[in-house]
Amino acid sequence: MTARHVLVLNCGSSSVKYQLLDMADHTRLAVGLVERIGEAAPRLTHTPADGARRERALAAPDHESALKALAAELAADGLGFDSPHLAAVGHRVVHGGRAFTRPTVVDDAVLAEIERLVPVAPLHNPANLGGIRVARAMNPGLPQVAVFDTAFHTTMPEHAARYAIDVATADAHRIRRYGFHGTSHAYVSRRTAELLGKEPSEVNVIVLHLGNGASASAVAGGRCVETSMGLTPLEGLVMGTRSGDIDPGVVFHLARVAGLSVDEADTLLNRRSGLVGLCGDNDMREIVRRMDEGDDAARLAFAIYTHRLRKYLGAYTAVLGHVDAVAFTAGVGENSAPVRRAAVAGLEVLGLAVDEELNVERASTARLISPQYARVAVAVVPTDEELEIATQTYALVTAANG
Numbered sequence: 001m002t003a004r005h006v007l008v009l010n011c012g013s014s015s016v017k018y019q020l021l022d023m024a025d026h027t028r029l030a031v032g033l034v035e036r037i038g039e040a041a042p043r044l045t046h047t048p049a050d051g052a053r054r055e056r057a058l059a060a061p062d063h064e065s066a067l068k069a070l071a072a073e074l075a076a077d078g079l080g081f082d083s084p085h086l087a088a089v090g091h092r093v094v095h096g097g098r099a100f101t102r103p104t105v106v107d108d109a110v111l112a113e114i115e116r117l118v119p120v121a122p123l124h125n126p127a128n129l130g131g132i133r134v135a136r137a138m139n140p141g142l143p144q145v146a147v148f149d150t151a152f153h154t155t156m157p158e159h160a161a162r163y164a165i166d167v168a169t170a171d172a173h174r175i176r177r178y179g180f181h182g183t184s185h186a187y188v189s190r191r192t193a194e195l196l197g198k199e200p201s202e203v204n205v206i207v208l209h210l211g212n213g214a215s216a217s218a219v220a221g222g223r224c225v226e227t228s229m230g231l232t233p234l235e236g237l238v239m240g241t242r243s244g245d246i247d248p249g250v251v252f253h254l255a256r257v258a259g260l261s262v263d264e265a266d267t268l269l270n271r272r273s274g275l276v277g278l279c280g281d282n283d284m285r286e287i288v289r290r291m292d293e294g295d296d297a298a299r300l301a302f303a304i305y306t307h308r309l310r311k312y313l314g315a316y317t318a319v320l321g322h323v324d325a326v327a328f329t330a331g332v333g334e335n336s337a338p339v340r341r342a343a344v345a346g347l348e349v350l351g352l353a354v355d356e357e358l359n360v361e362r363a364s365t366a367r368l369i370s371p372q373y374a375r376v377a378v379a380v381v382p383t384d385e386e387l388e389i390a391t392q393t394y395a396l397v398t399a400a401n402g
C-alpha cells in the first residue's frame with residue numbers, strides 16, 4: 001500500500017488552518033480551522049469529506065493543544081497522525097530567508113535555520129516552528145516538509161532584491177527584499193500560463209494576490225523577477241490592516257513627534273492601517289456596499305487601494321517590458337469585480353482592459369475577463385496554496401522514497 005495522503009498545516013499567530021488531501025485525485029478528506037488561539041473562546045471547525053461540519057469550543061491556550069485537538073478530529077475518522085495512508089505533513093513556513101529556495105524535509109538543522117530567521121519574521125516564524133515541533137512529536141517517523149513563502153522569490157535579481165541602504169548594515173542584519181505569498185504566486189502564474197495554452201517559460205505574468213495580506217509579483221518565463229513585499233510582509237500594496245508602501249520617515253515622525261514606541265508604531269502600521277485604518281472595515285464587500293451608499297471614508301479607502309494597484313501594474317509592466325497576462329487572485333482578487341474594474345481603469349495605454357460582462361460573472365474556475373482584442377489577457381485565477389504545498393510536499397517525499 002502506498003501512503004498518499006498529505007496533511008497541510010498553516011499555523012498563524014492566532015489560528016491553525018489545515019487540510020488533508022488525497023494526492024491520487026486531489027480530494028479533500030478534511031478541511032479545518034482552529035481560531036482565536038491564545039484569545040478568549042478558541043474554536044475548532046472541522047469538515048470531513050462527507051461535508052458534515054463539526055464545531056466545538058476548545059480550551060486551547062497554545063498551538064500545541066490546537067494541534068492535538070485537530071489530530072483528535074482526524075483520528076475520529078481514522079485519519080490521524082498514525083494513519084498508514086499519511087505520507088507526510090507539509091507546513092507553510094512564511095520566512096525561509098535566502099537559505100531555502102525549495103521545499104525541504106525538516107531535520108534539526110532546518111529547524112535551527114528557521115529559528116535563526118525569527119528576527120526577520122517575528123509575527124510568523126514562531127507559530128510555523130511551533131506547528132512543526134508539535135507535529136513531529138506526534139509521529140516522529142513521519143516526514144515533516146517545510147514549504148516557504150519566500151522560496152519562489154529567490155530568483156529575483158540583486159537589483160530588485162537589494163534596498164539602497166548601507167551595504168554593511170544590510171548584510172549584517174540580512175536586510176533585503178524577500179517577498180511572500182510565493183506559493184500562491186508560483187501556482188497562479190503557472191495556472192495562468194495553462195489558461196493561455198502556453199508553457200510557463202513562454203509567458204510574462206503579473207500576479208495580484210489580494211487577500212487580507214496582499215502582494216504583487218512580476219513573473220518572467222516562470223521565474224519571479226520582482227515582488228512588492230519586502231523584508232517583512234508590510235511593504236507594497238494596501239492591505240486589510242497593513243499600510244503597504246510608506247515613507248520610512250513616517251516611522252521616525254511617529255517616534256519623535258507622536259511619541260510612539262517602536263512596538264506601537266509596528267502595531268499601528270501592521271494592524272491598524274490599510275483598509276481598516278482608512279475606513280474602519282477590512283472586508284472589501286462591506287467597503288463596496290458602503291461606497292455604493294455614498295460613504296466618503298469607504299470611497300477614499302477604495303480609491304487609495306486601487307490607485308496603488310494601478311501604480312504597481314504600471315511599474316511591473318516596465319519591469320517586464322512585455323506582459324502577456326495580469327492575474328487576479330485570493331479573496332478580493334477572485335471575488336471583487338469592482339476592484340478588478342478600478343485596478344485596470346485608464347490603463348488602455350498598457351493594453352489593459354476588462355470586459356464588464358465577463359468581469360461580473362461569478363465562477364470558481366480560472367477564466368479570462370479581458371475583451372478579445374486586448375493586447376494583455378486579464379484573468380481571474382483562484383489560488384490554492386494548500387494544494388500547492390501538498391503537491392510540493394508529496395513530490396519531495398515520493399522522490400526521496402523512489
Ligand SMILES: Nc1ncnc2c1ncn2[C@@H]1O[C@H](COP(=O)(O)OP(=O)(O)O)[C@@H](O)[C@H]1O
Pocket residue numbers: 210211212213240282283284285330331332335336
Ligand atoms: N465576495 C467578495 N467580495 C469582495 N471581497 C471578498 C469577497 N469574499 C472575500 N473577500 C475578501 O477577501 C478577504 C480574505 O481573503 P483571503 O484570500 O481569504 O485572505 P487570507 O487568506 O489572507 O486570510 C476578505 O477580507 C474580504 O475582504
Ligand SMILES: CC(=O)OP(=O)(O)O
Pocket residue numbers: 094149180181211212213214233
Ligand atoms: C505573508 C503574509 O502576508 O501572509 P498572510 O496573507 O497569510 O497574512
Ligand SMILES: [Mg+2]
Pocket residue numbers: 211330
Ligand atoms: Mg489565503
